[in-house]
Amino acid sequence: MREYYPILILFAILGVLAIIFIVAYLMMKDKKTAIGFDRNMKDSEIAKRLLVYAKPYIPNFIFVGFLMLFSIAYDIIAPLIVGEIQNVIKGDFALKELYIMVSIYASILVVSLICTFVQAIVLQKTGQKILSALREDIFTHIESLSHSQLNSIPVGTLVTRVTNDTNAISMMFTNLIVNFVKNCFVIVGVLVAMLILNYQLTLMVLAIVPFIALYSIIFRRFSRKVFRTVKDGTTGINTFLSENLSGMKIIQIFNREEHKKAEFDEKNEFLGRAKRRQIFVFGIFRPIIYMLYVATILCILYLGGKGYIQDTEFLGQTIDVATLVTFYMYVSKFFNPIQSLAEQFNFLQSAFASAEKIFSILDIRPDVVDEEDAIEIEELKGEIEFRDVWFAYVPDEWVLKGVSFKVNAKDTVAFVGSTGSGKTTILSLLCRNYDIQKGEIFVDGINIRHIKIASLRRHFGQMLQDVFLFAGTIRSNLVLRDENFTDEEILAACRYVNADHFIDKLSGGLDEEVRERGNNFSAGQRQLLSFARTILHKPEVMILDEATANIDTETEVLIQDSLEKMMNIGTMLMVAHRLSTIQHADNIIVLSHGEIIEQGTHQQLLEKKGTYYGLYTLQHTKELLQNKRTV
Numbered sequence: 001m002r003e004y005y006p007i008l009i010l011f012a013i014l015g016v017l018a019i020i021f022i023v024a025y026l027m028m029k030d031k032k033t034a035i036g037f038d039r040n041m042k043d044s045e046i047a048k049r050l051l052v053y054a055k056p057y058i059p060n061f062i063f064v065g066f067l068m069l070f071s072i073a074y075d076i077i078a079p080l081i082v083g084e085i086q087n088v089i090k091g092d093f094a095l096k097e098l099y100i101m102v103s104i105y106a107s108i109l110v111v112s113l114i115c116t117f118v119q120a121i122v123l124q125k126t127g128q129k130i131l132s133a134l135r136e137d138i139f140t141h142i143e144s145l146s147h148s149q150l151n152s153i154p155v156g157t158l159v160t161r162v163t164n165d166t167n168a169i170s171m172m173f174t175n176l177i178v179n180f181v182k183n184c185f186v187i188v189g190v191l192v193a194m195l196i197l198n199y200q201l202t203l204m205v206l207a208i209v210p211f212i213a214l215y216s217i218i219f220r221r222f223s224r225k226v227f228r229t230v231k232d233g234t235t236g237i238n239t240f241l242s243e244n245l246s247g248m249k250i251i252q253i254f255n256r257e258e259h260k261k262a263e264f265d266e267k268n269e270f271l272g273r274a275k276r277r278q279i280f281v282f283g284i285f286r287p288i289i290y291m292l293y294v295a296t297i298l299c300i301l302y303l304g305g306k307g308y309i310q311d312t313e314f315l316g317q318t319i320d321v322a323t324l325v326t327f328y329m330y331v332s333k334f335f336n337p338i339q340s341l342a343e344q345f346n347f348l349q350s351a352f353a354s355a356e357k358i359f360s361i362l363d364i365r366p367d368v369v370d371e372e373d374a375i376e377i378e379e380l381k382g383e384i385e386f387r388d389v390w391f392a393y394v395p396d397e398w399v400l401k402g403v404s405f406k407v408n409a410k411d412t413v414a415f416v417g418s419t420g421s422g423k424t425t426i427l428s429l430l431c432r433n434y435d436i437q438k439g440e441i442f443v444d445g446i447n448i449r450h451i452k453i454a455s456l457r458r459h460f461g462q463m464l465q466d467v468f469l470f471a472g473t474i475r476s477n478l479v480l481r482d483e484n485f486t487d488e489e490i491l492a493a494c495r496y497v498n499a500d501h502f503i504d505k506l507s508g509g510l511d512e513e514v515r516e517r518g519n520n521f522s523a524g525q526r527q528l529l530s531f532a533r534t535i536l537h538k539p540e541v542m543i544l545d546e547a548t549a550n551i552d553t554e555t556e557v558l559i560q561d562s563l564e565k566m567m568n569i570g571t572m573l574m575v576a577h578r579l580s581t582i583q584h585a586d587n588i589i590v591l592s593h594g595e596i597i598e599q600g601t602h603q604q605l606l607e608k609k610g611t612y613y614g615l616y617t618l619q620h621t622k623e624l625l626q627n628k629r630t631v
Contacts, residue, residue, distance in 0.1 A: 010299070041359065050355055060123075060126045068178065076333075083325050138162050148367060157235050160234060160235045161358050161361050168351045169351050171347050172348065186334075201327055205296055208296050223281055223349040227349045227353040233267070240267055296335065373450075379540070380443065380540040381444050382409040382411075383445065383571075384571065385405070385441070386403050391437055393434075403426065404439075408571075414587070415573070416582070421591040422593075427573060432453050463530045463543065463544045467523075472514055473514055480533070494532045499528040544563070544572065544574045560581060585602065597610070
């Protein structure tokens with residue numbers, strides 16, 4: 001019995017380590033309950049949802065599984081061949097037999113390598129297809145979210161979900177799943193081979209397995225936590241960069257570089273700490289698995305080394321040199337998959353943490369959706385009616401209170417009022433960027449809830465104060481990637497709104513480069529391009545939200561001329577602070593604190609000498625004073 005003391009001591013050490021890890025596991029679990037983490041999805045639920053994307057490619061995975069059999073066969077047969085080579089060398093040496101055994105070994109190895117190469121190619125192609133489908137689903141879902149939902153999610157967070165997180169999941173489909181299955185088969189195959197070769201020695205190897213399982217379970221919990229922290233840190237940095245790079249001019253104007261650098265350093269340090277914890281956790285688990293492998297090898301060598309490694313008995317079975325060599329290789333084949341699984345745990349937890357973040361976005365139900373029986377509308381006259389409309393961005397904080405008005409087809413209606421009175425909100429509700437809480441909105445006598453959102457918006461052309469231009473060319477920004485427009489139609493739209501005045505002076509014309517957000521064009525030029533874009537798509541209803549704000553005098557003349565032309569196209573709804581631009585409107589609606597207090601034509605409202613009269617007089621006086629100062 002004394003001869004087995006070293007083995008017993010080894011298992012005692014493993015037991016002490018197991019107790020330490022269990023205590024750490026329980027302490028972490030209690031801490032998690034105490035501080036309260038966000039809801040976390042179960043691994044089974046994440047796996048089930050991810051496999052939906054793999055379902056269309058099941059034939060590919062079956063083919064890969066077939067190829068994988070050759071690699072598994074190599075892992076199981078190779079040690080037996082090496083053991084047989086040992087017997088050839090130990091016995092009556094015959095060079096021919098040695099050549100035969102080496103040739104068999106080399107043939108199996110070559111076939112295995114070819115199958116592994118083909119397997120990798122198929123998996124990469126399949127993984128990229130799955131990744132593309134997942135990214136498309138995320139982006140499509142983001143497009144379906146309402147304005148309020150998009151405002152509540154930082155842009156950097158959404159970018160991280162579509163890029164970084166999907167990349168982590170791609171690794172799972174191209175590597176983890178197949179290798180996990182392969183490793184499981186290798187482990188089972190090697191165990192069966194070892195049992196057939198020497199079942200008593202195999203039982204000694206299996207005594208290590210409970211420790212492997214225990215350490216893996218504990219590691220899973222720790223690694224899942226640190227990977228979530230890493231993902232949060234990555235998202236935080238991406239969000240910070242997305243916002244602050246866009247606002248870099250403001251940062252420089254107000255000399256806040258040092259302050260922002262301090263904020264960035266804080267977020268960077270948070271991510272750095274999370275990465276170090278990740279390395280620490282994996283740096284403990286990986287060596288421990290390797291330690292178990294070394295311990296098993298030492299046990300085999302210790303048992304085989306007794307009696308000069310010659311016909312040693314263990315539990316009644318003889319251990320010869322060939323058995324010892326074969327078992328040495330089998331233990332390596334047994335632990336290599338386990339060590340790979342340990343490393344794959346690293347990527348798997350990263351993939352699951354990323355998938356959880358992605359599904360948290362996909363699980364957001366859009367606030368504004370089509371009704372089941374919503375209809376398509378082919379044509380629109382442009383008649384609009386609000387009936388007792390109430391709306392609030394925040395519950396019980398009403399922005400609109402019982403607003404009712406009617407706009408006849410082809411009319412031009414302007415909305416006037418102080419900031420926060422509800423002007424822009426009315427225009428947003430008409431396009432169903434938000435849904436109202438009370439009342440009804442009609443277009444051509446049809447409740448807009450009964451019309452498909454895409455069909456409704458197709459008939460509206462929106463021109464906002466802050467014009468957004470995409471990186472590309474003037475042409476691509478006007479047609480918005482719709483190839484149905486000819487150059488003649490595009491140029492006609494530009495001439496109609498006076499945008500040709502500056503386009504003709506550009507060396508590239510319609511193909512002039514547009515940088516990010518159109519920052520190589522003035523505000524007035526961007527506005528004229530937005531007018532041309534709207535006219536080109538021929539909407540029946542045009543919406544202008546403070547389109548003349550912050551525009552220089554020369555460009556304002558062009559814009560004013562464009563507005564007068566566009567008034568003849570269809571129904572036009574306008575929000576304008578400069579009352580001089582809406583004097584020709586068919587109806588002017590004056591709002592205050594979400595309620596309509598006056599409405600009528602320019603002359604009618606001046607005659608009433610109410611709120612509109614006061615606003616117009618004040619603005620007119622300011623303009624006169626400014627003109628005098630200029631003179």
